[in-house]
Amino acid sequence: MGKTTAEKIFDAHLVNEPFPGTKVLRLDAVLCHEITTPIAIDDLIRRGKDRIFDTTKIKAVIDHVTPSKDTKTATQAKILRDWARRHDIKDFFDVGANGVCHALFPERGFIRPGYTVIMGDSHTCTHGAFGAFAAGVGTTDLEVGILKGVCAFRQPKTIKFNVNGTLPKGVYAKDVILHIIGKIGVNGATDRVMEFHGSTIDDMSMESRMTLCNMAIEAGGTSGICQPDMTTVEYLWPFIKDDFAGREAALADYSEWRADADAEYDQTIEIDVATLQPTVTFGYKPDQVKTVTEMAGAPLDQIYIGSCTNGRIEDLRIAAQILKGHKLAPNVRGILSPATPAIFKSAAKEGLIDIFMEAGFCVTNPTCGACLGMSNGVLANDEVCASTTNRNFMGRMGKGGMVHLMSPATAAASAIEGKIADPRKYL
Amino acid sequence: MKTFGGPVLFLDRSDINTDEIIPAKYLTEITKEDLKPYILEDLKLPGFDPKGEKTRNARVVVSRANFGCGSSREHAPWVFEVNGITAVIAESFARIFRQNMFNCGMAAIELPVADLDEIFAHSGEADAAMSIDIEAGVLTMSGGGKQKTFNFEISPFDKALVLAGGWVDYADQKY
Numbered sequence: 001m002g003k004t005t006a007e008k009i010f011d012a013h014l015v016n017e018p019f020p021g022t023k024v025l026r027l028d029a030v031l032c033h034e035i036t037t038p039i040a041i042d043d044l045i046r047r048g049k050d051r052i053f054d055t056t057k058i059k060a061v062i063d064h065v066t067p068s069k070d071t072k073t074a075t076q077a078k079i080l081r082d083w084a085r086r087h088d089i090k091d092f093f094d095v096g097a098n099g100v101c102h103a104l105f106p107e108r109g110f111i112r113p114g115y116t117v118i119m120g121d122s123h124t125c126t127h128g129a130f131g132a133f134a135a136g137v138g139t140t141d142l143e144v145g146i147l148k149g150v151c152a153f154r155q156p157k158t159i160k161f162n163v164n165g166t167l168p169k170g171v172y173a174k175d176v177i178l179h180i181i182g183k184i185g186v187n188g189a190t191d192r193v194m195e196f197h198g199s200t201i202d203d204m205s206m207e208s209r210m211t212l213c214n215m216a217i218e219a220g221g222t223s224g225i226c227q228p229d230m231t232t233v234e235y236l237w238p239f240i241k242d243d244f245a246g247r248e249a250a251l252a253d254y255s256e257w258r259a260d261a262d263a264e265y266d267q268t269i270e271i272d273v274a275t276l277q278p279t280v281t282f283g284y285k286p287d288q289v290k291t292v293t294e295m296a297g298a299p300l301d302q303i304y305i306g307s308c309t310n311g312r313i314e315d316l317r318i319a320a321q322i323l324k325g326h327k328l329a330p331n332v333r334g335i336l337s338p339a340t341p342a343i344f345k346s347a348a349k350e351g352l353i354d355i356f357m358e359a360g361f362c363v364t365n366p367t368c369g370a371c372l373g374m375s376n377g378v379l380a381n382d383e384v385c386a387s388t389t390n391r392n393f394m395g396r397m398g399k400g401g402m403v404h405l406m407s408p409a410t411a412a413a414s415a416i417e418g419k420i421a422d423p424r425k426y427l
Numbered sequence: 428m429k430t431f432g433g434p435v436l437f438l439d440r441s442d443i444n445t446d447e448i449i450p451a452k453y454l455t456e457i458t459k460e461d462l463k464p465y466i467l468e469d470l471k472l473p474g475f476d477p478k479g480e481k482t483r484n485a486r487v488v489v490s491r492a493n494f495g496c497g498s499s500r501e502h503a504p505w506v507f508e509v510n511g512i513t514a515v516i517a518e519s520f521a522r523i524f525r526q527n528m529f530n531c532g533m534a535a536i537e538l539p540v541a542d543l544d545e546i547f548a549h550s551g552e553a554d555a556a557m558s559i560d561i562e563a564g565v566l567t568m569s570g571g572g573k574q575k576t577f578n579f580e581i582s583p584f585d586k587a588l589v590l591a592g593g594w595v596d597y598a599d600q601k602y
Contacts, residue, residue: 018601022584035454036500042457043595065455072455079457122499122523138501138527144598152584152594186442187493191522220496220521285442372451372498393446393497395469 002260004158005225006193009133009257013116015150024152028115028132030145032060033101036120038079040143052087053149059110060084061093063101064368065375073375099340099366102126102308106210107340109239113228113254118142118151123308123390124223125216129209130236131228131257133193136217156193156222157266159184160259163198165274170424172318173208174310174388174407176200177215178279180271182289190220192266195259200273201226206235207314214309215390218286228254278423281405284394292410295420301383303334303415304397305408306364307371310388311339313346315408320352322412322426328360329418335377337364359415373398386414428590429513429532431559433486435568436512437550440472443490444497445524449506451498459505466506485510487557489546490517495524495535504528514559516566518543529585530594534561536579545575561589 003011013025030053037060044050052058060080068074077094084092093104102123111117113131117124120142127134137151145151163176181188194216201209209231213224226232233240233250244250278292305311305319316338328334336356338344344366347353356363370377371389379385379401388411392403406414409423416426447470449462456462467477476482488507494517495503504527507515514534528535536559538546546568549555555570567576581589591597 015602019583019587021582024602038457039459039501047595047599049599070455072457075457076455120499120501122497124499136499136523138499138504138523138530140501140527140530140594144594144602147595148598148602150598150602152598154582186496187519187521190493190519220493222522372446374451374454391446391497393444394471395450396446399450399452399469 001264002262004193004259004263004265005131005195005227005257006133006156006158006223007263009114009116010155012114021154022152023155024150025116027118027145027149027151028057029110029117030058030142030149031101031105031117031119031124032058032080032142033064033121034062034076034080035064036139036142038076040139040146041079041083043143044147049147052146055088055090057149058089058146059091059105060089061098061101061104062095063098066098066367067095069375097341100308100311100368102210102214103312103339103343106130107342109236112236113232114257118145122217123214125221126210126214126308128213128216128223128225129206130232131226131254133223133225135222154191156191158193158195159189160265160268161194161196161271162268163196163200163271163273165200165272167200167273168276169427170278170409171273171276172407172409173204173211175276175279176271176273177212178281178289178405179276181215181219181287182279184219184269186218186285186287187220189216192221193223193225194219194221195225197227202229205314206231207312210312211309215286218390227258278407278410280410280420281392284392286390286392286405292420292422295404296422298404298420299384300332300386300414300419302377302379302385303332303411304370304377304385304387304389305335305411306337306339307368307389308339309390310408311337311343313343315388316343316347316352319408319412320355322409322423323359323415324355326359326416328415331418332415334359334361334415335364335370336361337369337376338366340366370397372396386411386420428592431514431534431561432557434484435487435489435555435557436481436485437547438470438472438475438488438490439547439550440490441492442496443470443494445495445500445503446497448495448503449500454500454502459509462502462506463509466510485512487559488512488515489543490515491543492518494520496521499523501527501531504531504533508533516546529588532589532591532593534559534581534589536566536581538577538579542577561586
């Protein structure tokens with residue numbers, strides 16, 4: 001019997017099975033940020049175990065609230081910074097070099113096919129776009145990961161999504177994943193890996209695949225996983241060119257992580273994207289979705305473009321294409337946060353930043369900030385935000401505030417009209 | 428091992444998320460104890476008061492499906508722990524929240540809907556309380572002069588974590 005990608009990765013990383021159904025895996029990457037790591041660091045110090053398992057496999061970034069906004073956030077940043085220095089963690093990203101973790105770490109080539117990745121952040125599932133098993137964990141799992149380089153999992157079952165067809169005009173990876181979450185529900189993939197296959201995924205860039213996998217957790221999924229292919233190799237090539245004779249050799253090596261044709265799945269779900277429309281959430285759960293046609297005209301106060309879901313260069317290009325020559329409607333304010341410094345620089349070089357600023361957007365530094373209501377764009381009570389982020393929980397972007405999740409294209413069209421608007425008329 | 432059982436807080440809704448349990452703006456606290464006042468601050472349910480006596484006295488939370496969905500923040504189990512709540516009983520849990528509970532030596536116990544319906548029938552009673560025996564896999568719901576016992580299963584690994592007092596101690600001995 002064949003294996004799924006997750007089964008192959010589990011088998012290759014298995015340390016032991018302490019109890020039936022629980023597998024302890026060796027970790028290839030332990031990612032850290034300043035919100036969930038400091039308490040782990042404090043606990044390790046308190047236990048007299050301030051050690052790390054491997055200097056090269058731990059990556060750290062200050063991203064959630066940066067530059068620090070007050071004494072508390074400055075203290076969190078300092079704990080992470082001091083720890084990274086103390087342990088000589090080479091890949092530590094401080095103010096000026098920092099960006100949203102799930103955009104920054106892949107951009108640096110840290111994630112490879114077949115890897116096991118954990119982070120104290122639920123959107124760690126993003127990294128499955130590279131054919132990795134990447135799971136968000138809590139601070140205690142992170143602490144053990146830092147100390148021992150292992151993590152325990154129940155072996156997840158896998159749901160196979162066959163996503164086929166050409167994306168219609170104005171429909172992107174964000175619309176596909178919102179549609180899928182709407183279809184299976186917010187716990188439709190709990191204790192499951194969401195493995196994406198099909199021509200639509202084959203045609204997607206790595207950025208789009210990251211958007212897709214990023215929101216696996218919004219359906220309860222342990223990890224999203226895409227199949228490594230030449231697109232994966234091309235993205236990673238600057239980092240792996242010395243490791244392989246050529247791209248074909250890299251592809252052959254990475255292909256061992258592709259699911260076998262006779263792998264067994266918990267469930268197989270067919271998605272035909274040809275009939276998809278731009279998709280928008282309407283309530284306080286990510287599975288509450290409607291088409292933009294149904295949602296058009298809904299009132300807004302703020303437009304937010306950024307985050308680990310949709311703050312990458314491809315997203316900025318799409319939004320700028322729509323915004324070019326337009327102004328923000330007078331009733332709304334717009335905020336753009338390019339997800340990393342490299343994205344910011346590319347956007348400036350390509351003239352995208354000019355387009356956003358001429359439209360009236362405020363362009364902020366890379367940070368998670370507003371997405372979870374911590375800084376740089378928090379909503380007031382009863383305010384509504386059109387957002388390219390991943391979570392629309394009640395009060396997520398600020399107490400009493402509401403969030404409509406959507407693609408960068410729909411957010412840009414909505415910015416122009418000051419209410420939820422269909423991007424297709426601008427394309 | 429922690430102690431389990433006592434007065435019950437009933438939260439009768441599915442998909443209660445980690446932002447409702449502890450809003451992100453409090454994630455800047457460095458100690459678990461500092462989270463204490465903010466328990467369930469953003470949860471809106473009829474008759475529920477996050478600052479009320481029922482919340483203050485609770486030692487067990489009973490809820491519905493997909494409890495603890497959303498963020499990976501372990502601050503959600505911690506805010507329960509510092510308020511004296513060491514067990515959550517629900518139809519199902521989000522994976523990360525469930526593991527965080529056991530990793531802290533706390534209990535996330537799943538029960539079938541029919542059992543939960545019987546337990547929720549006690550929600551109006553002032554003396555609603557639950558005793559929990561982790562090793563035996565038995566919990567007893569009492570209130571309004573009635574009492575009923577329910578069996579539950581937690582995985583052998585999760586049980587080992589509860590008995591060891593959490594994952595750090597367990598892993599440090601074994602790996």
